[in-house]
Amino acid sequence: MRLLSNQEKVDMDKYTIEDLKVPSIILMENAAQSVFNVIKKEIKKNDKILVLTGKGNNGGDGFALARILKIKSYNVELYKIYEPKTKDARKNSKLCKIYSVESVDSKNLNIEEYDVFIDAVFGTGFKGILEDRIQNVFNKINNSSGLEISIDIPSGISGDNNEISPNCFNADKTITFEYPVLAHCLYPGKKFVGKLFVEPIGLKYNKELKKEVLEEKDLYLKPLKYDVHKYSRGQVSVIDGIRKYSGATYLTLKAALKAGAGYVRLITDGENRFKNILFEIVIKNISSYEKIKLNSKIAKGILVAGPGMGRKSDKLTLLNKIFSDYKNLNLVLDADALYYFNDYYKKNIHNVIITPHLGEFSRMIDKNIEEIRENPIKIGSEFAAENNLTLILKSETTMIFSEDGRVAVNNFGNPYMATAGSGDVLTGIIAGLWANQSFKNFEIAKKAVGLHSLIGDYLYKNKIFNFTSSDIIDNISNVLKRFIDADGRFSNDC
Ligand SMILES: NC(=O)C1=CN([C@@H]2O[C@H](COP(=O)(O)OP(=O)(O)OC[C@H]3O[C@@H](n4cnc5c(N)ncnc54)[C@H](O)[C@@H]3O)[C@@H](O)[C@H]2O)[C@@H](O)CC1
Ligand SMILES: Nc1ncnc2c1ncn2[C@@H]1O[C@H](COP(=O)(O)OP(=O)(O)O)[C@@H](O)[C@H]1O
Ligand SMILES: [K+]
Incomplete structure (x- = not known):
């Protein structure tokens, strides 16, 4: 609307x-x-x-x-x-x-x-x-x-x-x-x-109206093609985080699978910390983040950096390399990847969705949160246009900005979503949907934000008040089914 x-x-x-x-x-x-x-x-x-x-x-x-x-x-x-x-x-x-x-x-x-x-x-x-x-x-x-x-x-x-x-x-x-x-x-x-x-x-x-409020009808998804295989279904690769924030990486990996990716990889220079708890992921070992090489399968999928990433200097080198050695990657950048944003980001290199909360965004643009709250539409729109990316500005009323001036406001969700790891789950949902569905960034961002919040609302309506981020992941399928038009057949037109 x-x-x-x-x-x-x-x-x-x-x-x-x-x-x-x-x-x-x-x-x-x-x-x-x-x-x-x-x-x-x-x-x-x-x-x-x-x-x-x-x-x-x-x-x-x-x-x-x-x-x-x-x-x-x-x-x-x-x-x-x-x-x-x-x-x-x-x-x-x-x-x-x-x-x-x-x-x-x-x-x-x-x-x-x-x-x-x-x-x-x-x-x-x-x-x-x-x-x-x-x-x-x-x-x-x-x-x-x-x-x-x-x-x-x-x-x-x-x-x-x-x-x-x-x-x-x-x-x-x-x-x-x-x-x-x-x-x-x-x-x-x-x-x-x-x-x-x-x-x-x-x-x-x-006149053209560029602002909208998310409605359930904006969130529909395409069913899978009948002849899909795990790679064509959609691949997500997540840059590993540090041990202290293992939970964040885990939540993103699992949410990406639950949101529809067929193949989810963890790119790591260490051991697989999730081997006894998340069997579905595949490990891509690299000798060091500074020498990262992305093969064509990874480059064709969605690459996620940020959740649990930490702020060690090798990660900045990695982000710099991604922006200098590759082109046209589909990137979701969150959390600590945004801490470095101004040091590595170059526009028009990749296809980018970023997901800062108000605090992270405040740091990125060097304006205080009150200033952003006074004029979020103008500030968010300008930032997305200047940097040629999709901006998901997270708060109690998350807003999504496209590079061409469109803005979507999310009125779904509830305060019980303010729980540790909730943003990491959103990042995984974005990546999973983006890998799996043939929509452009802005549409994917809208669908992911709406779905994430509606899962929170589903839990709240079922009186599961103090839900955790894992509960959000466990209920992705419960809410997703409302938006996939699977009438017993599979799609031919994905
Ligand atoms: N014209 C239309 O097409 C339609 C208008 N409609 C209604 O008309 C409303 C807008 O009507 P108006 O433009 O007359 O605006 P309002 O009905 O909001 O009245 C504004 C009046 O209050 C004064 N005012 C503003 N701030 C004040 C303050 N702090 N203290 C004292 N007075 C103050 C203004 O100087 C002005 O005289 C809409 O909100 C809607 O409810 C509807 O009837 C639908 C159709
Ligand atoms: N009061 C609230 N009402 C609705 N949604 C909220 C509220 N507070 C936080 N959220 C949502 O929860 C998520 C929190 O993300 P984030 O701050 O990145 O958390 P974390 O870093 O712990 O993962 C965002 O999607 C945000 O929109
Ligand atoms: K009134």
């Missing part, structure tokens, strides 16, 4: 109304009707509903909704925080009078009386800080036991820069129109949105 900046959303309204001449009052009616369709499943006929309205068109949506509720015999009242100022809002306010929707004023307002609060105070036009009197009302509503629903966006979030006013309306559910904006999907705005519903109302756009 597309994801818009606040300005893109405003431009979309404008284009639909001014260029395509769709009457704005129809869009407002569609918006109110779609809010009604969502909330009728959440509210009871005898619930007492308060619709809080503002001065702009978000308030207009609120008036139109109050009228629809009243016509359908719901117990609804209006609380006008401001008098309506726009033409459509005033028209809908008048219609509320015709249909005898009652209004309560601030003197007679008793928050405790209401079961449901509908916030139609501010939408995409809000900037800055809520007036004190509004903060007081929102504070009482936020602390009440009522159901809180926002139309378009919770009032108090500035859609432009995702800044939050004190006492922002804290919605349980938010209904937005056509596409979400960044503040719905990124923290801190996301915290106030609750469950997000995205409803079509007929808005159109004539």
Whole structure:
């Protein structure tokens, strides 16, 4: 699903109304009707509903909704925080009078009386800080036991820069129109949105939209070809790590197999530390990392460096050699490989996916984490374009950036995924899918991030709360099966 900046959303309204001449009052009616369709499943006929309205068109949506509720015999009242100022809002306010929707004023307002609060105070036009009197009302509503629903966006979030006013309306559910904006999907705005519903109302756009939110339909995978063999199924080679971080290497190797690679190798200058625990991997012994030679099988597959790698100087030499002696490798670089990134990386040599978390990325670009959080889309996009690679920027809301300006935001996953080794598993899943599936880097990155998070969600929904990274690996197949269209046949078109 597309994801818009606040300005893109405003431009979309404008284009639909001014260029395509769709009457704005129809869009407002569609918006109110779609809010009604969502909330009728959440509210009871005898619930007492308060619709809080503002001065702009978000308030207009609120008036139109109050009228629809009243016509359908719901117990609804209006609380006008401001008098309506726009033409459509005033028209809908008048219609509320015709249909005898009652209004309560601030003197007679008793928050405790209401079961449901509908916030139609501010939408995409809000900037800055809520007036004190509004903060007081929102504070009482936020602390009440009522159901809180926002139309378009919770009032108090500035859609432009995702800044939050004190006492922002804290919605349980938010209904937005056509596409979400960044503040719905990124923290801190996301915290106030609750469950997000995205409803079509007929808005159109004539420009290219490059941002998206990951959906399950983006994650489908191709079934195997009937005549596949273990090498053609996909090969992954992982550069070994140091003994202290053996677990990281192990998790990546195993996740790559479980995500679909047919052949997984460990490239090492030492002994096979996994011989009694991971029988499926193949060892490629080398005399030293400084003299590494990659045969054609390794070079055709996916090469992974980073998990458990450590920061000894031989590893930097190895990375330098990979970038000077070879071309067109498919590389996944994570963890300690990113520690050296600025010392070895040259663009346009290989096909690269990197997976830093915010801390690693902060070090790589010499900006602090707060600075990155203030403007992640711009900073991430510029970095991916400048370095001609796919960037997976990991956090509670992982973002994926392509070299050509596309951005995908991952809203799957949950905080229980913050567990040691979770990132190493993601690296293995990326490598396994990339080896096995014929999609380009950006698509692979999206599928891997989505799958990894949905495994976390699957465990969480099954009440396995303190799951480990091994649990994530053990459930790859359970979630993967949702995305492989294997109707008893094998694919001919991989
Ligand atoms: N025009 C359209 O195409 C549609 C618009 N719709 C609704 O219209 C909304 C946008 O309407 P508007 O552009 O009128 O914006 P708002 O309804 O968000 O109102 C903005 C008004 O509040 C003022 N304001 C901003 N920050 C303030 C602050 N801190 N304190 C006090 N006042 C402040 C602004 O100056 C402006 O007058 C959308 O969010 C959506 O709910 C929907 O009806 C769907 C169709
Ligand atoms: N609060 C959170 N909500 C959702 N996902 C999270 C959260 N914290 C971490 N994750 C995910 O868990 C993984 C952690 O990766 P990383 O920090 O590299 O861990 P490690 O180095 O231990 O492997 C990332 O995919 C990240 O997006
Ligand atoms: K609102």
